[in-house]
Amino acid sequence: MTDRPCVVTIGFFDGVHRGHQYILSQVREEAKRCGLTSAVVTFYNHPLTIVRPGFEPLLLSSPEEKLQLIKNTGIERVEMLHFTYEMSQLSSEMFMAQVLRDKLNTRKLIIGYDNHIGHDRLSFHDLVAVGKRYGIEVIQAKEHIQDDSTRFSSSVIRKALIDGDIDKANFVLGRNYPISGKVVDGFHNGRIIGYPTANIHSDCKGKLIPHTGVYTVKVRLGDTLLNGMMNIGHRPTFHNGEEQTLEVNIFDFNADIYSERIIIEFVHYIREEHEFNDVEELKAQIEKDEALCRKLLS
Numbered sequence: 001m002t003d004r005p006c007v008v009t010i011g012f013f014d015g016v017h018r019g020h021q022y023i024l025s026q027v028r029e030e031a032k033r034c035g036l037t038s039a040v041v042t043f044y045n046h047p048l049t050i051v052r053p054g055f056e057p058l059l060l061s062s063p064e065e066k067l068q069l070i071k072n073t074g075i076e077r078v079e080m081l082h083f084t085y086e087m088s089q090l091s092s093e094m095f096m097a098q099v100l101r102d103k104l105n106t107r108k109l110i111i112g113y114d115n116h117i118g119h120d121r122l123s124f125h126d127l128v129a130v131g132k133r134y135g136i137e138v139i140q141a142k143e144h145i146q147d148d149s150t151r152f153s154s155s156v157i158r159k160a161l162i163d164g165d166i167d168k169a170n171f172v173l174g175r176n177y178p179i180s181g182k183v184v185d186g187f188h189n190g191r192i193i194g195y196p197t198a199n200i201h202s203d204c205k206g207k208l209i210p211h212t213g214v215y216t217v218k219v220r221l222g223d224t225l226l227n228g229m230m231n232i233g234h235r236p237t238f239h240n241g242e243e244q245t246l247e248v249n250i251f252d253f254n255a256d257i258y259s260e261r262i263i264i265e266f267v268h269y270i271r272e273e274h275e276f277n278d279v280e281e282l283k284a285q286i287e288k289d290e291a292l293c294r295k296l297l298s
Contacts, residue, residue, distance in 0.1 A: 019152030
């Protein structure tokens with residue numbers, strides 16, 4: 001049986017930020033208007049890892065996170081493809097014929113203002129002409145720009161996270177930036193000073209870790225949402241080595257959660273990581289951090 005005809009958009013959609021959400025809303029609205037299925041074509045791996053061998057992108061979302069985020073917008077069908085060398089060699093016309101027409105029964109293609117399909121990177125005008133040959137109407141998506149000229153793009157979010165500007169990153173994302181992973185054994189430095197921490201090992205290879213320092217965070221443990229503070233860094237006061245760690249102190253919580261998977265949502269950036277003269281000086285600063293974090297989260 002032939003799949004129901006679709007309105008489709010294509011992209012990597014890393015982070016599924018507010019700019020992506022704006023395009024997806026256009027797909028949903030057009031599909032509803034025409035009585036078609038709303039659909040997205042996206043990829044497990046970043047296309048540049050194939051086009052530029054050795055390129056390792058800093059990711060804002062894992063494939064699983066991305067799939068769920070797209071579905072959460074109300075899109076009815078998501079095709080997650082492995083971007084291969086063979087796919088990188090397809091022309092725009094071949095991609096339209098083999099993927100959009102034959103695989104998805106596409107009737108309308110909504111393409112982002114800065115997106116291209118096929119290695120020939122045709123202009124929008126030429127894509128319209130190619131689409132007509134295959135019964136696909138090509139529509140250019142409207143760009144979402146804030147009144148203050150803020151651009152909603154994955155690159156803007158990456159720069160903000162690298163700079164420690166979590167407020168801007170969260171604004172462009174439209175939600176708190178998350179990192180998920182298992183709780184693993186650490187150096188137990190927190191216990192020494194009365195602030196036990198859960199050490200997180202990120203479960204997404206290549207996931208962007210924000211700038212080093214102390215953050216106010218929300219902690220998702222199963223169906224429970226808790227408050228806490230996180231340090232990203234190298235524990236300079238304890239001289240534990242150069243390995244970067246993600247350590248979260250969960251407020252008013254003392255259960256054993258080793259090996260459990262938790263999600264950290266970054267809410268505010270508090271301060272840089274510093275080396276202190278001794279443990280007592282560090283403890284005094286952490287007490288101030290806790291008071292500020294509790295106030296911000298209250």
